[in-house]
Amino acid sequence: MTIERKLHLNRVGGASLVNSPPVFSHDGKLLFCTCGPTVKIFSTNTGKCVQRLISLKGDITGVVLHPRNKLQVITSTCQGELTVWDYEDGISLQSINVSWNISNIASHPNISDYILICTGEKRSGVLRKVWIDSFSGAKTRTEEVATRVSMTMPCPIGFLKSGEQIVYIKKGDKICVMDMERSVEANVGRKDGKITCFACNPIEDYIATGHVTGRINFWYNLGSGADTRHQSALMSSNHWHSHPVSDVAFTPGGSSLLSVGSEGVLVEWHYKRGDDRNFLPRLSASCRHVVTSNDGSMWVVTHIDNSISIATNQYQVKHSIHGLSAVDICDRPSDLTFYYDHRTKSCITTGKTGHLMFYDPNADQELYSVDITHENCLGQLQSKEKLYSEITRVCTQVSEDSDSSWMATVEVSKMEKLNNASRMKLWVLDKDDKWWKLNTVINDAHKSEITRLCFRPTNSDTDQSYLVSAGADGLVKLWGMVTKGGSSHWSCTATASYRKLPAVHCDFSQDGSVLAVAFRHTVCLLDPLTLDITRVLLSNDRSNPVEKLVLGKFSCQHMIIIVSEKSMQAFDLLKGSVSWVVDLHISHIAVDYMSEFMFAVSDVNDLYVIKPTCAEPLYTHRQLTENNVFSIFAIPYSDSDRWLKDDCSDIPWLARSKLYVTDSSLSVFTLSVSDNMQNILPSIGGSQDSRFMNPIAHILEKSANVSTGRGNLSELAAHGADVSSTVKAITDSPAHILPSVTEYCARFLTSFLSNLKVQEAPVSCSNAPVIENQAVAGDSSKLSPNSDCLILESVTAKSPQSGQMDFLHGL
Structure with missing residues (x-):
């Protein structure tokens, strides 16, 4: 049965929270963060998302406070759309469109006539004024201010004092101060390297610049026409960062300066008292931006792992906001991208370094994070040298009938000039503490890479938990609980191999009665308790090894889908023969745990919905995303998605679960009947502040x-x-x-x-x-x-x- 109804791919979550600096509300109670086509508004008191501003005209590139109304903000998009929002109600009030792609936007509370936008891409852009009156329905009025503006700055536009003078960087080594009457340029010495960031003092005529050498320079009286040819405007220079300075920001009173870098440390410089400084160390990851509230009581630091730290001026982290991590995507194994967790009805992926994140795609938020490696986070440059342990495999127990819930992880320590050491860890969920506790650590469970982990599904007949691990060393190992000396731990109870071929993938049947293991181009069916080989299936494509295999669910339990580099084929275990073969390269395949349907994505990003007993796909969606598909997974509907479930009740493969797709930018998409993202996003009214x-x-x-x-x-x-x-x-x-x-x-x-x-x-x-x-x-x-x-x-x-x-x- 082919579904003729057209479905739409809508982006519902993911994306980066740290592409542009966050913005505090006037009272400091709210934090505005751009995230793809939305602006997420977080409460600084609870750290929860209380509102979303959804743009239908592309990704939002910046957000600023409206200079005339404290209850409104202005956003810009990459498609040239400027929108005025009532952020408490989450509705757009006015919009205009300019003829250029907008990459940054800036405003000043003392300038009520216009806002500034940066147009252009890559390293150089054009600075323009957009008059506020243009939003009221009058003709769009713009004016070009400057050219060759450096776009590599976190905030390419700054204001001196009352906002009458505009500051920007030109060619990476020139500070430009501009007003209506004159323009002043200060040449920066080459000894300090190119400028990576800058900030303007809100009270005095100071400008601070951060450099690639880690040095911070303070400039004085640039806006007063000082003789900059001999660097007489250079007041002082400080140096603590060992890597390039990522961002700097003055406190509202202008008495101190905040700086961040890849060291993961926030530094507060009391520059008027010499080299006096304070530190907020051990932040979650390398830093990207730093922002202060209007009263200076709170600081916000964004990190390269797509997280945000809200700290107080007493050097304490108040809240941490985590998005989907976008660090080292290309280095991660595809099996670990998004793994479905039956217990929490969420997915597991890597969070910050050494952690697993339990992510709820329905609410687009992190449920919790588990520290797996228990290692300190090193700086960005050190991490690229692989001086840390990386999580390579993870799986959780499928069935909820068992008294205990288990999770297995594999981590590999990668260090230069040393052999990689692997550790397999078994974690048990404590029912009292509601947290994962380490039960067993197995060093070097296999002599080479562990390619797959899977728990045997438990049922009412067997409460014993079993884990199977497949390795490139050609061994398949069965792990079970062993009690000795009053304590229980996991131990290997059986092993199997086939002609010394590497085991590349394995999977259990839905009832746990059959274990299928792929040894290169051969698939073997094993007894799940003894690992005795009961049947051998030869792949139709013997010239290419098997990449993935999946056993069917419910009415298709007797089917096995085998994926190789050039084909996808289905075996019928009852007939003992091949049912169908399709010459197609499948890069990702996922099962719906609530039905018999499967989802497959080709190497050209085409989606196919299949039923293992039928060769013809039920639904085909061409070119899912422009970026490469990173992962696909299906999550059962939650209570808040009942209305969406009713809309898809006539589509069998969307009647019980919701299909999610992620691309290389870690944006999360879903297929739905509606083509409007506002109609499919879950409500966040239950977590709103009372004043909303x-x-x-x-x-x-x-x-x-x-x-x-x-x-x-x-x-x-x-x-x-x-x-x-x-x-x-x-x-x-x-x-x-x-x-x-x-x-x-x-x-x-x-x-x-x-x-x-x-x-x-x-x-x-x-x-x-x-x-x-x-x-x-x-x-x-x-x-x-x-x-x-x-x-x-x-x-x-x-x-x-x-x-x-x-x-x-x-x-």
């Missing part, structure tokens, strides 16, 4: 706390089958655009009756209605006044949760 809620949301929040003891609106909405979408529409809509109560009240009440139907026999208000357990459309326009009374009575009688009606009476 409208009056209806406040009533629901208060009622939920009283009746259920919980303050999560999504949990309250889950009481009804279709009520979640109605609650989402009411609570997420700004107060000033909500319709009248008469328009949405009836629809809101009838949403609780999605599974009820009144019989066609005529009834009256005095008679009790007859209810059938059948679905009906909740259209309030078709209900008579009498039926409204009956519906309210039936809801009260039908619903076992008293909290459902408590807050309705409050309305």
Whole structure:
């Protein structure tokens, strides 16, 4: 059966949080971070995302505070779109389009007439003014200010004092100060190297520049026409960083300077007191940007591992915000990119160095991170020399029937001029502490690279957990729990090999009764407890080794999909023969754990949805992304995705799970019926600050706390089958655009009756209605006044949760 319905690929998460510097709100309670086509707004008190600004005109390249309104921000996109947003309500107010690609944007609170944009790409750009009045519907008015502006700076535009003078860097070694009357250039000596960043003092006439040599220079009186030919404007020079300075920023009072680099240390320079300085060490990774709040009480540092640290001016990290890590993508094994975890209904990938991240793609956020290697993070340059342990394999226990949940990891220590040492670790989830604890460490489990790890699925018959590891040394090992001396640990219980060929991949059947192992171009079926070979299958493409193999699920449990470099073939274990062969190079393949369908991506980024028993794909999507596909995985729908599940109920392979695709930039995409990203992103109303809620949301929040003891609106909405979408529409809509109560009240009440139907026999208000357990459309326009009374009575009688009606009476 081929699906003719067209689906759309929408970007719903991932991307980089640190491409441009974050921006504090005026009161310092919110932090604006660009992330692909969205601006994520984080609360500095909780570190949670409380709002999203979604652009439909390309990736957002910068965000600034509106110089005329403290409750608005202005964003720029790579497509030349400038938009004014009401960030509390998350709606766009005004937009204009210029004729150039915008790479950076800047504003100053004392300049209310215009904002500055940098247009151009690569290293050199053009600086232009855009008048604020252009947003009110008047003709777009721009003016060119400067050319050959260095675009390699974290913030290529700066302002001196009251904002009347503009500062930028030209050709990497010239500081340019410009106002309406004159332009001054200060040549930087070659001994300090090129400028990597700069900052302007908000109070005095100071400019600080960071250099590739790690030196920081302070310049004075540049904006007053000083004689810069003999560097008389150079006031002082400081040096602590051993690598290029990534970014610098003055505190609001201008008394000190903050600097960061690849050392992962924030340095505060009290430059007026000589070489006096303080440090905030041991940050998560090499630093990229540093920003201060308007009152100077908080500092924000971004890192190259796509994380953000919110620290206080007392040198304490308050919150850490983590996105999908984008460091050393090309060095990671493809099997570790995104691994599905059945227990948390999330995926596992590498986070910061030596850590595993449990990432929830439905909410686009990190659930938690586990330190696997327990090693200190070295600087960026040292890490490139492989002086650390790298996680190469990970797997978790598939079944939830077992009393214990296990996770296995493999890490390899890569050091120059030394042999690589590997360690396989078994972790158990402590039910009391709700955290992973190390149980067993096995050094050099295989003589060479471990190519695959997989747990045997457990069932009600067997509670014993088993782990299988396949290695390039040609061995397949079965690991089980052994009790000795009152303690339990993992030990090898059986081994197997086939003609000394390397074992490249393995997989268990859904019930755990069959283990399939690929030895180069041969696939062997083994007994899962003894590892005895029971059957040998020869690949149709014997000239190329097997790259991946996957066993079918549910009605396709008897099928094996084998992928080699030039073909994909299906074996029928019941017939003992090849069912079909397709000459196609598949780079990624994933299974839907809730159905019998599989997803395959070719080397040209074409997606195929297949059922192992049929050679013809059910659905084909050409050219998923412009970048290379990094990974694909399917995640079962969560409670907040019920409305999306209903939209895809007629598509069998999207009825139970949601398909995600990630590309080389670690942007996360999903296939959906809607072509609007705003319609498929999950609601974040439950985590919003109270000041972001409208009056209806406040009533629901208060009622939920009283009746259920919980303050999560999504949990309250889950009481009804279709009520979640109605609650989402009411609570997420700004107060000033909500319709009248008469328009949405009836629809809101009838949403609780999605599974009820009144019989066609005529009834009256005095008679009790007859209810059938059948679905009906909740259209309030078709209900008579009498039926409204009956519906309210039936809801009260039908619903076992008293909290459902408590807050309705409050309305």
